[in-house]
Amino acid sequence: MKLPESESSVRPAERPEIATLPLFRDMGEAERNRIFSGSFLQVFPPQLTLFELGQRADFLHVLVDGLAELYAHSAGRDTTMRIVEPVTSFILAAVVTDMPYLMSARTLTSSRVLLVPAALVREVIKQDTALMQATMHELALGYRDVVRALTDMKLRQSAERLGNLILQQERRQGSTGRVQLRAEKRVLASLLGMTPENLSRAFGVLGSHGLVVDGSQVRVVDRSALEAFSRPDPVRE
Amino acid sequence: MKLPESESSVRPAERPEIATLPLFRDMGEAERNRIFSGSFLQVFPPQLTLFELGQRADFLHVLVDGLAELYAHSAGRDTTMRIVEPVTSFILAAVVTDMPYLMSARTLTSSRVLLVPAALVREVIKQDTALMQATMHELALGYRDVVRALTDMKLRQSAERLGNLILQQERRQGSTGRVQLRAEKRVLASLLGMTPENLSRAFGVLGSHGLVVDGSQVRVVDRSALEAFSRPDPVRE
């Protein structure tokens, strides 16, 4: 029996990269295999909706390759809540609580996603303490991320938020001074809680504070100037 | 030896109310006693700072009585992140991750707070699976709360946010149509991400949408009108 291209169980070659995720790293070998063999890896085209807000969480998702967006809608508007880069799991909280998704998800580019049945996750968590602990930790870190995003939203204005996002990305991409924007600018704008028009203007403002923008390539030419302007959160950890 | 009034280990009479918290409810009796005997209950006067953002998390806090505020500051401004009502634990995420607080806390009224040493929490979590599971669950629920707050902030305007908060409180206070605002209005304003002036005006707006305000007493006289205006999140669970 052959599975279609777009759907297959996890190939052994791909396991290491998923298995080294903080979430799955410390758990027992047998339990990890149980998780993997009950899951499947699927390829999705760009702009495809993976799930919708309000649905009962059926799968824990792990983005293996590509790019995805989590977004919420309410009151007739949309806003992107998170841009997911590989290799990362997402919507863990909905899976753990067995509650409806608070966000919708779609692929931005063609993506490979590991789908782990939510019930399986919950079951194995109960049996494997290491997985439970990792889940707990992951949720705590995620909580802190959202808290930071909320304070950002409440306390900073738009150009400052952009500056901080650039500084954060620059660090994550290896502190080379170069930042590659992986999502479209309008997605970025929505993530930062502004319109594409104002993102453009915000980039303009940062031009006088140590930033050079060329399409989706950004260079931090004067980090201290950018930091002085953006006043990054002192609590970085 | 007699402990000062303001500081004592947990009196047996007070244990039940804390022990029935979701966080501590399911754990083993012995472990719970370990937690309690290593903790102490302290009384704080109003407006006292319990801890400051950036400090390493030293205690898990449980508000037993009174009212507390979690707030963040950045870029020279303040914003309240959460109003804590008894009986609730707070800053669990910082304790679990052993990282610095992302928020500061102060009492709003005179309060009794149970202080559980963070290291003790982390230690017992490792030994008691039920506590770990409860912690995981609590974090997941907290995560969802913050996500909701963030979408609210990004998608709704101020009067709408207020309307939703009133509706939520009304439900929590027993769906009697009466809501008692427990914090000062300026704290409420900050929680909702607006100024006291605009909170006043927002209450004014809601006056035409089924709400009657009298000081800190609020009555929802026409729930469907208020809901039509505030468009509450359909995902309530």
Next chain:
DNA sequence: AGGCCTGCTTGATCTTCATCAATCGTCGGA
């Protein structure tokens, strides 16, 4: 190569909310 589509940018105007300023009302103390 031409042409079109799409995303980004730029400018002008409008909305929402913050700020500034003054007043009111309540509570507590002298």
Next chain:
DNA sequence: TCCGACGATTGATGAAGATCAAGCAGGCCT
């Protein structure tokens, strides 16, 4: 009882950002 302080309210003005409306540039199709 009066006074002072503080929180809440109301009005007037200002700033940040959204919306509306064109342009612009690169990619892609024919």
